[in-house]
Amino acid sequence: MDALYAGGTRGNKGDDPICKLIPGVGNMGGFRYAGSLAKGTVRLAVLYTSGNDVDWPDHLDRQTGTFTYYGDNKRPGQDLHTTSRRGNVLLRDVFQASHGTSAERAGGVPPFFLFEKAATAGGAVRFRGLLAPGGPNMTPDDELAAIWRSTEGQRFQNYRSHFTVLDHARISRAWIQHLLNGGDPLSGGCPDVWRSWVEGRVYRPLLAPSTTVIRTKADQLPNDAVGQSMLAAIRDYFRGHEHDFEACAVDIWRLMAPNTGAVDVTRPSRDGGRDAVGTYNLGPAANRITIDFALEAKCYAPSNAVGVREVSRLISRLRHRNFGVLVTTSHFHKQVQEEVHEDGHPISLICGRDIIDALRQHGRTSVAAVQQWLTQSFPRH
Incomplete structure (x- = not known):
């Protein structure tokens, strides 16, 4: 949690450290996942945010453990669900499965790992935690909503989603590899907070009240x-x-x-x-x-x-x-x-x-x- 992972310094996509930390998820885009979305076999997913897109302000509220993330239909000219990486399809399917049975959550909701671009030179990223879709105090409409935007007179839709950062400080390499190998997500070193969410949709958010009360x-x-x-x-x-x-x-x-x-x-x-x-x-x-x-x-x-x-x-x-x-x-x-x-x-x-x-x-x-x-x-x- 909050550890910094250094990237390369060559100035190209090879600098990205996420694809080395989690092989198979690729080195581009905000949505990265291992497995097939079309076949329903996504084993784990990475959400990456630069934090610099003012039109689509992804936001991590550290005090409540709530993370707001926008989908990948950020320009007019295409349907909500026809983006190249199909990130919005992933959001749609995941949030739908999250309200199903425990078996539907186990099979339809992959663990999400949040990475944020670090404010340092190179391609460094910071790990911000294990995410579960939705939140303890949200209605389904609050969790995932298709919102309208307008650019140069053209209207289009994108998703705004809310996740909860679960209270777990360290993700084991063993569990990541177990997931990549297609193993049962509730075994192989599964964190208790993820098991509690899958089995009963119980959220245990990571709450981190701010100690900085005087702002410059x-x-x-x-x-x-x-x-x-x-x-x-x-x-x-x-x-x-x-x-x-x-x-x-x-x-x-x-x-x-x-x-x-x-x-x-x-x-x-x-x-x-x-x-x-x-x-x-x-x-x-x-x-x-x-x-x-x-x-x-x-x-x-x-x-x-x-x-x-x-x-x-x-x-x-x-x-x-x-x-x-x-x-x-x-x-x-x-x-x-x-x-x-x-x-x-x-x-x-x-x-x-x-x-x-x-x-x-x-x-x-x-x-x-x-x-x-x-x-x-x-x-x-």
């Missing part, structure tokens, strides 16, 4: 040119009308917290803030309870950090509500983060990078897409 300015702003331009487009749209950013901040919060209920935007206050109050829904639809929250939004330039004064105002309003949300197109001062965490204030601090990550995960991956969303969702009166 660089950590809080997009680190790529497109992301920076997307954030600038939001600021430019509300320039001179910064108070109107409140409604936009509410929609951004809904992307991150879809169980958010009714939200009321209040009038601008004397100190220049403009707030919203809302409810968050918990429990089953037939018998839900709601908790209250307060939200504030700051449409600031990247050079203008949210400081103690702004956060203190929100803290003072929490006496009558359960938690607070502060959304900014900029970043939070170090002192603000320290006080919120050390004093245990129930406040979610959402910075510029968080905004862009949320938009990308919901399909808005370009400046044009963000501008269209802004003009349609928040028209000027």
Whole structure:
């Protein structure tokens, strides 16, 4: 788990170390598998992600063990299931089998191994874990969904899938070889977490809570040119009308917290803030309870950090509500983060990078897409 495997330095496909670690899976593409997909004899599969495709943002949430992976129909002009590597066919068949009997899971769902391009020179990769399709808190519709995208006026579909990283630190060479030889996947050194998932669809995710609670300015702003331009487009749209950013901040919060209920935007206050109050829904639809929250939004330039004064105002309003949300197109001062965490204030601090990550995960991956969303969702009166 998280071990780095060095690649070559010749600058060609031969640098790839995955095909040496797991012979027979090939050295190209995001989907790699041993066996025949057409014959239903895929024995194991590798998912490889570069982590650099902003249009299709594969994402590993280390705190929850959830991995989001996009299929291989990434350009218009072909059907969802007719890609050259047939990766989307693999996703379709695997997720269907995952909801069958234990025998159907054993025969129709190969173990998945996740590798990520390493941020080092050469073709090095990092092993991120053993994956099972789906997750403990997802509906079947959440696990695998065909989503629409548009490129140069042409619409097309691709899959968005969710996997769970299982809590197992080391995959034995013996089990890999046993799988490649066509052996029973539940023997030959099979990890207990994989057996539990196959036999009862029981997920034991690898949960790794973050120890880094104070983010630097660089950590809080997009680190790529497109992301920076997307954030600038939001600021430019509300320039001179910064108070109107409140409604936009509410929609951004809904992307991150879809169980958010009714939200009321209040009038601008004397100190220049403009707030919203809302409810968050918990429990089953037939018998839900709601908790209250307060939200504030700051449409600031990247050079203008949210400081103690702004956060203190929100803290003072929490006496009558359960938690607070502060959304900014900029970043939070170090002192603000320290006080919120050390004093245990129930406040979610959402910075510029968080905004862009949320938009990308919901399909808005370009400046044009963000501008269209802004003009349609928040028209000027």
